[in-house]
Amino acid sequence: MDIHWHRDDLRARDNAGLAAASTDGPVLPVFVFDDEILRHGSPPRVAFMLDALAELREWYQANGGDLCVARGDPTAVLPDLAAERGVETVHCNAGYSGLARDRDSAVAEALDADGVALETHEDALHHEPGSIRTNAGEPYSVYTYFWKKWRDREKADPYDAPDAIADVTGEELPTLAELGFEEPEADVEPGGMETARDRLDSFVDGPIYEYEEIRDTPAADRTSKLSAHNRWGTIGPRELYAATERAAANAPDEDAAEAVEEYQGELAWREFYHHVLYFHPHVVDENYNEYEEGIDWRDDEAEIEAWRDGETGYPIVDAGMRQLKQEAWMHNRVRMIVASFLTKDLMADWRYGYDHFRAKLADHNTANDNGGWQWAASTGTDAQPYFRIFNPMSQGERHDPDAEYIREYVPELDGVDADTIHSWHELTKSQRKATAPEYPAPIVDHSERREQALAMFKRARGEDPDE
Ligand SMILES: Cc1cc2nc3c(=O)[nH]c(=O)nc-3n(C[C@H](O)[C@H](O)[C@H](O)COP(=O)(O)OP(=O)(O)OC[C@H]3O[C@@H](n4cnc5c(N)ncnc54)[C@H](O)[C@@H]3O)c2cc1C
The missing domain is CATH 1.10.579.10 (DNA Cyclobutane Dipyrimidine Photolyase, subunit A, domain 3)
Incomplete structure (x- = not known):
């Protein structure tokens, strides 16, 4: 039995790490509330995440198991859990920010000390950082050229959901207050795999064909509104892309097909910025492009x-x-x-x-x-x-x-x-x-x-x- 460690991939279907963890018998799905990562959280994001986790947990329960929930430092929680269950491999999907990469190296080291492997899978992006480069071998700094290569590259098919889940009983999920957050000021849209899928289905059923024409009209409110789902992984990138390809194949005319491609271009912007962050982690708090004399902001x-x-x-x-x-x-x-x-x-x-x-x-x-x-x-x-x-x-x-x-x-x-x-x-x-x-x-x-x-x-x- 292998563990799949969920982070911002809160879904059962089209999940590379989860699919890999399921090849060796029933999978033990785990989510760790990591205080160090939560320090960077905010009420609306954590509220969305808790919704998504609740739905994921229900899915596991309906499929014969449960989501194991723990709170603490994953460098301690995961080795303990692996030892308790006799697990030899922990799977997870790659994170691309500096924070995620540092955490994953520390966890890999802690598991390795106990003879347990951490296997990281490419999941959140179609084309991982480093796989699309200029002809001189550099990461792209101009989107248009990146997009052309991104568009022309073959995309993987969605992964199936696991068919066997370890027979465990998980703990209740904590509340926002227990995690130290206030209720969000905003009315946050519900998170979760079903909401994501419903949103995607209704978007590719019509609005996608008008995307080019209407995407800049805020009153129309006809974009996909999948950004929080893309962020928390409640929809898989392959499933999303496959739905857009089906929409392209069924497009009623050339304009509609172009609109689908325009939408796919936005998915590529998301990947472009992930590549930028991966190769230039300092952009989190520094200018990517430093001006010779520095910018003397007014800051009133x-x-x-x-x-x-x-x-x-x-x-x-x-x-x-x-x-x-x-x-x-x-x-x-x-x-x-x-x-x-x-x-x-x-x-x-x-x-x-x-x-x-x-x-x-x-x-x-x-x-x-x-x-x-x-x-x-x-x-x-x-x-x-x-x-x-x-x-x-x-x-x-x-x-x-x-x-x-x-x-x-x-x-x-x-x-x-x-x-x-x-x-x-x-x-x-x-x-x-x-x-x-x-x-x-x-x-x-x-x-x-x-x-x-x-x-x-x-x-x-x-x-x-x-x-
Ligand atoms: C100042 C600023 C801050 C932004 N902050 C965020 C952010 O924190 N998180 C975020 O997901 N997007 C951010 N965006 C990009 C964009 O505004 C949102 O992704 C988009 O409005 C989300 O709505 P949607 O899902 O309906 O998008 P759609 O138009 O339906 O696009 C589909 C998907 O493509 C991706 N996408 C769309 N536009 C962009 C873009 N310009 N750059 C990168 N990816 C894009 C998103 O994942 C989005 O869900 C920001 C843009 C600006 C100008």
Whole structure:
């Protein structure tokens, strides 16, 4: 009997490590609440994880066994469990962050001291870090070239769920409070394999064919919303990809087939950022792209606080920040807008934004979150050039023309027409007071800040800001 050690692969089907652990008789599935890892957790993420674990446990119980749950240091818990059960091999799926890799090396060493092997499997990505390289053998720093190779590479088929589970009785799962977390402020969507599968099924049944056209319209709310499931592994990457391939094969026309490929491109962005993190673990708290003179961020605490609270007086920015607060999720286009606003209009270090997202998003994962922030801050791999600064008003007008999304999250603007909302920055104080007295005036002037941000980046590049 082998152990499968679940971490962020909270599913029974399409799980490489679990499938490998099941080849040698019934598998003993284990989850360890590791206090060192939990220190980096947040209420929405841990709430989602607990939901997913509860469902996984039910699946094991319905299939003749249970999920073994323990709390403590896995370098002690796993060797003890292996000794108790006479297990010779522990399986797990590879983690790519520095934290995960350090933990896994320590666990491998501890098990090895007892003559037990830790076998790590490639599971979370279709193509592991290092498998897609430039012709010169380097990891890619430009997405487009990475994508072409990623798209053309053959993808593995989904793995079957195990058919025999060890006959054990696991402990009850701890509550959020027992793990030291408060209830999340947001109404977090339920985690779990069934929810993930239902979401995927309904997405590939229709919305995927409009993805290209509608993915930038937050009010439509028609993206797959699988990010937290991808983060916690409640859906397998092969199962997800196979569903998109079936959708491509059934596409009603060429536009629909292109939309499916556009969606697959987002799955590749996720892998690209995992490769970046793997080869450059320092990006967690340092710029990927260091500017010659360093960036002299403005970092005004009151402005950053207004951004966190969704009180900037820029409607699309505030709507996004309030969606995050309410749902522990935010639409991708709006993530780009709020991130640009923080780093360019408020000229605040991207790490303030990253920390806030890390605390509030149920789908936060280091690779994607860091990639997204460094992209917006013009410090990342294949990032937005520093001189392309989003105008938050025209972004709102373009992507939420009827201001439906804005009104949904900013009730102070309820009943205000879209044109007025999109020209909020141009209204006089008395016009604003007469229109929506509770909604704040813009905290900064976008045009002024745009110039100041350009000068900040030019100085960082060692250039004369006046030229
Ligand atoms: C500043 C910023 C921070 C972000 N932080 C995160 C984060 O912590 N976690 C996270 O999963 N995504 C993050 N993203 C990427 C993206 O916004 C979300 O993945 C997406 O909005 C999730 O919604 P969805 O599942 O409906 O996406 P869909 O559009 O349906 O995309 C399908 C899947 O592809 C992946 N994906 C989509 N867009 C991206 C992208 N730009 N980069 C990498 N992977 C992508 C996700 O796994 C997603 O579930 C961030 C983007 C920005 C600009």
